[in-house]
Amino acid sequence: MVKKNIYKACIAICGAMLTTACGDSFLDHTPDERIELNAATLTDVQCINMINASYPGANYGWIGELSSDNIIDNNAPHMPTSTNSEQKETHLNLNSMDRFDDELFEFKPCVSAKYQDTPYYIWEDEYSSIAMTNVIINLINEHEQLVGKDNLSPIKKAVRGEAKILRAYCHFILVNIFSQAYKDDNASKNDIGIPYVTEVETTVRVEYDRSNVADVYAKIAKDLEEGMAELNDTHMEKPKWHFNIAAANAFAARFYLSYHKYDKVIEHADNVLGKGPVNVSNKLMSYEPFSDYVYAKDFATYFQSPDNKNNLMLITSLSYNFYHAIGYRYAMNGEAARAVFFHPTPTSGNLIIHPAAVASYQYASYSSEDADYGYYSFKIYYVFEYSDKISGTGQAHQVRREFTNTLLLLERAEAKILTGDYDGAVSDMADYEASRLTIGNTLKKAYDIKDIPLTKEMILDWYNPATHGINNPAITLRQKHENTLDNSTDGWGNAKHMGINIPDAAVPYMNCLNDMRRYETMWDGLRFFDLKRWGIKYAHIIGPQSKKIELDWDDARRAVEAPLEARTAGMESSRTKLSTESPISGKARVSLPESSIFMMK
Structure with missing residues (x-):
């Protein structure tokens, strides 16, 4: 399981529910509290609110020190x-x-706990942030197709850049915890990576491939370079809590x-x-x-x-x-x-x-x-x-x-x-x-x-x-x-x-x-x-x-072992050695969450 709760329910984009003329009844409201986002009407404020809610809240400090x-x-x-x-x-x-x-x-697998400071918590939280960045990037991409590249607002472009850098960062933390360190492109093809997730989940069950460390690093580099090309921090109200330009360079x-x-x-x-x-x-x-x-x-x-x-x-x-x-x-x-x-x-x-x-x-x-x-x-x-x-x-x-x-x-x-x-x-x-x-x-x-x-x-x-x-x-x-x-x-x-x-x-x-x-x-x-x-x-x-x-x-x-829940769902162990002669496995199926704040429309 990559992430049970795909999207973080921590911001409110819209100020009021859609209503009809049917009076104050159940049918006057959307059936849950998720927010409907429409690429055609996507606003700069919505993009800013989404990226504000996308940063991870897990802390890998204790795992790293203890290991x-x-x-x-x-x-x-x-x-x-x-x-x-x-x-x-x-x-x-x-x-x-x-x-x-x-x-x-x-150096044993952690199987006794799933709360703060555990591998499970880090895995879940980083992938939750990744899922949010994918929603943002997808929405802005769709909006750009509708309005044209030249008409995409500077803020939306900057938020997309920030989202790509954040997506790269979350994968960087995951691969450094749950995989071996990068060696070179040839040697690191034999080291199992982590799922590099770039698509919005729209089906009930999704297969993920752990790929290899070399591939993960190449994808991080791609996201990072594309993100920095669009990044601008002039819209950030509190830039020290974001990938502002200086922080993005430091991450790079x-x-x-x-x-x-x-x-x-x-x-x-x-x-x-x-x-x-x-x-x-x-x-x-x-x-x-x-x-x-x-x-x-x-x-x-x-x-x-x-x-x-x-x-x-x-x-x-x-x-x-x-x-x-x-x-x-x-x-x-x-x-x-x-x-x-x-x-x-x-x-x-x-x-x-x-x-x-x-x-x-x-x-x-x-x-x-x-x-x-x-x-x-x-x-x-x-x-x-x-x-x-x-x-x-x-x-x-x-x-x-x-x-x-x-x-x-x-x-x-x-x-x-x-x-x-x-x-x-x-x-x-x-x-x-x-x-x-x-x-x-x-x-x-x-x-x-x-x-x-x-x-x-x-x-x-x-x-x-x-x-x-x-x-x-x-x-x-x-x-x-x-x-x-x-x-x-x-x-x-x-x-x-x-x-x-x-x-x-x-x-x-x-x-x-x-x-x-x-x-x-x-x-x-x-x-x-x-x-x-x-x-x-x-x-x-x-x-x-x-x-x-x-x-x-x-x-x-x-490599810290992947959470038991991910391995039970079919994800391969972090301690698997790959072979360049055989196809890479490490796929796991995960379910969409029971509820999420964003619904793609």
């Missing part, structure tokens, strides 16, 4: 996070927040980075950040305002605000991501937290935690000073909407910072590394590090932080696996940096299987980038995408007996 190396099992023996603490293994005896956490951490850069088209990454990033030696500081995240905040809500508001110059696009989601991380079995703790943010960096001297994490409370802890249950971040703080205050029930709303200038800068830096422009990459990473050190004078004095710029020489020394590698037995724990990998199969060596060439000269730069991305994307779920596309080997250690599950670059479990 990556950013989370550990607190019940498994682990070292303390701080290198100042006695390096003695400990383990706890905690329950998981939900059974599906156990399933996903062990992220997509082409995964697609290994690095010149396009740089081109789209330049469209937002500027080209050449320009000052990007006025566009990046500033940590200075955090000095004035006390409460979690204040920190979250600044992180998630559309007025924050760093934020390019925000998405409101229903998610309990924040709750999963607090006081339960699976947490950002121990060696994982050490790798994410609790380690020295070239510009922070001997500090054991990056000052930006201190300033922004990205190292908040639930239990004690030593955070023995793990850490969480105020950037994923939520607003709780009560449906019943007496019983304490309701829904948690979290704003996702889906595209930011700081992450776009790092994506451009990676593209420069992979095209051999090391100096250009250093410039971008130095700008990024400068933004992290805008922590205010109080903290700078307290931690004796000097405004020392990140340099090429620092990177070549600090991120050299021969001197600071995590597997180097000749150095102290404090001198090791968890994100400093070598070019072996335990490090960057598997990238070649993923279609990425990382010569030895590029390794220190990739290590620096890896370190920065791991911090910047924590709790967003994007670390999971990075591990997949880079082919980095990683493991989950489970329970007091330290059961080890290790995923190599080609492990089928790197």
Whole structure:
């Protein structure tokens, strides 16, 4: 089943029902509350209202974190996070927040839950958004045929462009979760994809084909390019909640980075950040305002605000991501937290935690000073909407910072590394590090932080696996940096299987980038995408007996399994390996919903 409820019932297009002269009776009204849309009379306002309602509300952050190396099992023996603490293994005896956490951490299919933060919820919600975009695109196409191409209003054209970009984005999220990472066109033809849905469903049961990853990426590129050709954001009342022009370019850069088209990454990033030696500081995240905040809500508001110059696009989601991380079995703790943010960096001297994490409370802890249950971040703080205050029930709303200038800068830096422009990459990473050190004078004095710029020489020394590698037995724990990998199969060596060439000269730069991305994307779920596309080997250690599950670059479990309901309906497993000699299967039948807001007329 791709989507049970095809269209989101969350907007009202028309202000009144059609009536007749028969009096106030049942026959005076349409038989349900769906809205009839007619291509001949389609208005700009209807198009705007539809696209406003089309954005997904699911959050893949927890799935991504739990499936990556950013989370550990607190019940498994682990070292303390701080290198100042006695390096003695400990383990706890905690329950998981939900059974599906156990399933996903062990890389098993999730069969126990279907609500927020589960694969089922992501699958359903993204395909719901896709269905809405298909309605919009179809209606505007029909309207264009009736009025003529030259008479199509600029707003309708812009909304169609936005809808195509949103459709591309939703498929991009789905393929990165439920399939293997893109390698190249030949190798990725052997990896099962996800259904790329472009037609409006008008029959009771529809067959969908999962195709392959190469085909899905080609279709994403087509939608993205066609959408950007028509996109205009002048009609957007609140552009930060839409694919405005800057956000669309940021998405294009992220997509082409995964697609290994690095010149396009740089081109789209330049469209937002500027080209050449320009000052990007006025566009990046500033940590200075955090000095004035006390409460979690204040920190979250600044992180998630559309007025924050760093934020390019925000998405409101229903998610309990924040709750999963607090006081339960699976947490950002121990060696994982050490790798994410609790380690020295070239510009922070001997500090054991990056000052930006201190300033922004990205190292908040639930239990004690030593955070023995793990850490969480105020950037994923939520607003709780009560449906019943007496019983304490309701829904948690979290704003996702889906595209930011700081992450776009790092994506451009990676593209420069992979095209051999090391100096250009250093410039971008130095700008990024400068933004992290805008922590205010109080903290700078307290931690004796000097405004020392990140340099090429620092990177070549600090991120050299021969001197600071995590597997180097000749150095102290404090001198090791968890994100400093070598070019072996335990490090960057598997990238070649993923279609990425990382010569030895590029390794220190990739290590620096890896370190920065791991911090910047924590709790967003994007670390999971990075591990997949880079082919980095990683493991989950489970329970007091330290059961080890290790995923190599080609492990089928790197793809989250498709929901049970989809597979029961006939959809093939996400962990199926295709053959180029045999036809691709993976078809499933789905039913139209019992009711939907839109009826095609």
